[in-house]
Amino acid sequence: MNGVTVSAKVNGDAVQYVCPADESLLDVLRNRLNLTGVKEGCGTGDCGACSITLDGRLVCACLVLGAEAEGREIGTVEGLSEGGKLHPLQEEFIEKAALQCGICTPGFLVAAKSLLERNPNPTEEEIRYALAGNLCRCTGYDKIVRAVQSAAKIMRRGKKAAR
Amino acid sequence: MRFESPTTTKAAATLLASESGVAHVLAGGTDLLVRMKMGSIEPDLVVDIKRIESLRTLKVAAAGVQIGAAVPAVRLGESDKLRSLWPGVVEAANLIGSDQIQGRCTVVGNLCNASPAADSVPALIAAGAKALVVGPKGKRRVAVEKVVLGPGRTSLARDEFIEAVVLPARTGKSADAYLRFTPRTEMDIAVVSAAINLTLSRGIVQSAKVVLGAVAPTAVIVPAAAKALIGTKLDDAALDKMVAACRAACNPIDDKRGTIAYRTKVAGVMARRAALIAYERAGGSK
Ligand SMILES: Cc1cc2nc3c(=O)[nH]c(=O)nc-3n(C[C@H](O)[C@H](O)[C@H](O)COP(=O)(O)OP(=O)(O)OC[C@H]3O[C@@H](n4cnc5c(N)ncnc54)[C@H](O)[C@@H]3O)c2cc1C
Ligand code: FES
Ligand code: FES
DSSP states (O other): EEEEEEEEEEEEEEEEEEETTOOHHHIIIIIIIIOSSSOOSSSSSSSTEEEEEEETTTEEEGGGGGGGGGOEEEOGGGGSSHHHBHHHHHHHHHTTTOSOOOOTHHHHHHHHHHHHHHHHOHHHHHHHHHHHTTOOOOOHHHHHHHHHHHHHHHHHHHHHHHO | EEEEEEHHHHHHHHHHOOOOOOOESSSSSSTTTHHHHHHHHOOSSSEEEOOOOOGOOEETTTTTTEETTTHHHHHHHHHHHHHHHOOOHHHHHTTSSSSHHTOOOOHHHHHHHHHHTOOOHHHHHHTEEEEEETTEEEEEEEEEEGEEETTTTTTTTTEEEEEEEEOOOSSEEEEEEEEEOOOSEEEEEESEEEEEEEETTEEEEEEEEEESSSSSSHHHHHHHHHHHHTOOOHHHHHHHHHHHHHHHHHOOOOOBOHHHHHHHHHHHHHHHHHHHHHHHHHHOOO
16 A cells, blocks of 8 residues: 555544545544544535544545644544533533434534534524534434534533633 | 645645646645545645645735635635725635635635636636746746636646735725625525625725626626726616626526526626625725
């Protein structure tokens, strides 16, 4: 294999892998690093099931080459929970039944977390725009929007309490 | 396929020049990786330009703006100063794809991909943007409208690439606007688009540039439409004249997303609305 050796960080942990130069970061994460939370819906940037963060920016892992990640910080859905405790977004997705088959869920969670970091109190319209790059064939989106609103509220309250 | 990530423009130019097979520059990859995945291109060499520091810089001043070829579109919207100087360029760049795409895609990639429907291209042309081209023989500066020759075709030599696009100094009361028509509000390709850049003096248009997207193989500059606006306060007669000039300049395709008649009609509607937005942003009132 004409491979590229890459050192990066995933969810805070140092990782090293060797991959072909044309392999996507999506395939690296799933097949080499066993992080199967990141999903492939389309492989062409349309569905958002492969959403991750790269140096803090929300991107589609299917549109990044594994070789590009040298020295970068990658964040996946596996990094959302802390010490076995689910993230408020995860809790609210369950609470509000914002998933059915679940294939879109990791992407929605990562994208929603990225939104709430930039904008802790988004309007419904802002949520719908921010999640326009994530497709769901099951829920009809409404419960997803409600779950994000409710998680945002909980997170704002948490921040206030911590102050 | 070989993957290289040089840290200087010189090293990138050398890599491209010495490759005998198919070489591609990789900026955000939102077009390139899709085409690789589809199998429509099989590069022998991919040169990632995102590790070249100078290409990652965004310089914003009233005296001029430089947008590096590795600056993702999301960063344009994060600059309040750029949004106030060139609101049309920023709204066009920020219409590309989703938040996920925004984190990666570049305006230079949008230009070099040479799609007739590329959102940032009409706005860049209306702004009078120039591309800074680097090659083995040195650098040259070329107007953005000279870069795209037709769908998927550019005037760049195979060993050349674009380092940045620059926008001219902003003088007087000026503003731009970009509007596109799509069946969905997000994540869709323009059926028709219009970019307008105006400079006013005492509410009267002194200079104007009108550019249409997705109505011909390349973005179309419509001098007759600009002329219709100059010397006016965008009264209805001036706008009607501009709309007629825009419609006369259309040479669109006919497909399921829009017939020729529909695209031609909507081009005028988009141009009228964009002109009014640019006028208001420039401080004009009717
Ligand atoms: C889901 C999705 C939605 C999209 N929506 C839109 C949309 O709404 N509007 C729109 O206009 N586009 C859209 N696009 C297309 C694409 O995102 C844009 O064209 C984007 O701006 C390309 O930029 P990039 O940096 O990702 O380019 P890349 O993919 O990195 O490059 C594109 C092409 O240009 C060449 N290139 C890149 N940089 C340079 C350079 N500096 N010098 C010379 N050649 C270069 C590459 O070799 C390649 O051939 C969408 C794409 C996807 C996947
Ligand atoms: S798999 Fe990446 S966007 Fe669909
Ligand atoms: S829950 Fe099935 S696609 Fe969203």
